[in-house]
Amino acid sequence: MSSSDNAGFIPPTKEEDFGLNGMDLIIDGWFHERGVMWPGQSMSLKVEEVLYHGRSLYQDVLFFRSSDHGNVLVLDGVIQVTERDEFAYQEMICHIPMFSHPNPKRVLVIGGGDGGVLREVCRHDVEKVVICEIDKDVIEKSKLYLPSLAKGYDDPRVEVKVMDGNVFMADNPGHFDVIITDSSDPIGPAAALFEAPFYKNMYAALREGGIICTQGECMWLHLDIIKPLISKVAEFATTVEYAYTTIPTYPSGQIGFVIATKGKEEGCKEPSRRDDSIEKVLKYYNGDLHKAAFTLPSFARRAIFE
Structure with a gap:
């Protein structure tokens, strides 16, 4: 997850309007994540060095070097x-949406200022990748402190737009094969990214056969967010599905993806193509895991789709 885009979002002007101050969460040499969306639990990492702390126009930004997890990006305390x-x-x-599309050539990334999604998209034979990230500070600082992710910005096929993604999509209807929204949680500037109007705008910016994939929160914590969002998107998308991945440093060790299609009746549960040259250099994704990612525990399947 990274910074996000939001039409109509007014940047905070007072200290109390920002999220948590990342420096306040470093106690006795440990960073203790406190999130209002996961009450009663906390992720803690040992801090070796604070690399950067500041407030952008939109959020509190912290980078630190941890003892065992490398460099870490924290936004508004998360x-x-x-x-x-x-x-x-x-x-x-x-790669779930990219390999679900038979021939993706134009890709839009919304949010994702750290550059990680760009890095992965650029492994594919695409013609153009546009990234709309509203917070230029996240881009600039990630280039300094997360160079292994931000190297995607060096690809000549990448065009960077520091702007509202909704405005950009409105100006480019029917243009993209794949749109990926790498957002933070639905608080502050990211709140509108979990509402139906934003999904409708993405849908309108897709070409026929196109695919949307967005950060879709945690099934252990946020079924009250996931269920209504899936239901709303199903009203206009050809298909809408939920897949997930495991990742230790996100709340409850799991994060999901809402994946919707435009004119692709079969959905995205099966890859439309395979590329061994890409898969052999990846650390997590493979074609088998692609299919398995859509197999949900019974409690989540019932809560989301029944």
């Missing part, structure tokens, strides 16, 4: 990326 396990998220949010 862990977004650790170098140790980021690939489990970046690979799945990217």
